[in-house]
Amino acid sequence: GADSVVEARSGSVMNGYLNRPLGEGFTADGWWRTGDIGRFDEDGYLFLQGRASDLIITGGHNVQPAEVERVLASVFGVAEVAVAGVPDERWGQIVGAFVVAQPGVELARLLSELRSVADLELAPSQRPRQWRFLAELPRNALGKVTRSRLAVMSAE
Numbered sequence: 501g502a503d504s505v506v507e508a509r510s511g512s513v514m515n516g517y518l519n520r521p522l523g524e525g526f527t528a529d530g531w532w533r534t535g536d537i538g539r540f541d542e543d544g545y546l547f548l549q550g551r552a553s554d555l556i557i558t559g560g561h562n563v564q565p566a567e568v569e570r571v572l573a574s575v576f577g578v579a580e581v582a583v584a585g586v587p588d589e590r591w592g593q594i595v596g597a598f599v600v601a602q603p604g605v606e607l608a609r610l611l612s613e614l615r616s617v618a619d620l621e622l623a624p625s626q627r628p629r630q631w632r633f634l635a636e637l638p639r640n641a642l643g644k645v646t647r648s649r650l651a652v653m654s655a656e
Contacts, residue, residue: 561625
């Protein structure tokens, strides 16, 4: 099926967020909007595709960063990669790729390889239009990459 926002309902689902109005994040009939994007396969199994807040909307196309990251991470010489939406006047957002190279890797050669793999394996809307090499990816206190910081860094 198509990707959709995941909603859940049961006797053990929370009834609100701390310091927020009761019911915020819930549908009128009591389903909790998790913030995840998912799809069911033909056997009824739910597969999570990513977070709705991470979704990149470029020229009317929805791009899940995790899909692009899986492809780019497979390139030899990539230590880590994160993808985020970068503001763009024409497209709304463009796909930005933020790459940490393995030590000793020549960046120009790695960039060429990344672009080739992106052209071969990603749809045009998924291909990064902005590339940035970083010493490390920005992370929050829990160690999770902060995509909002990446979008800001793209303009720096």
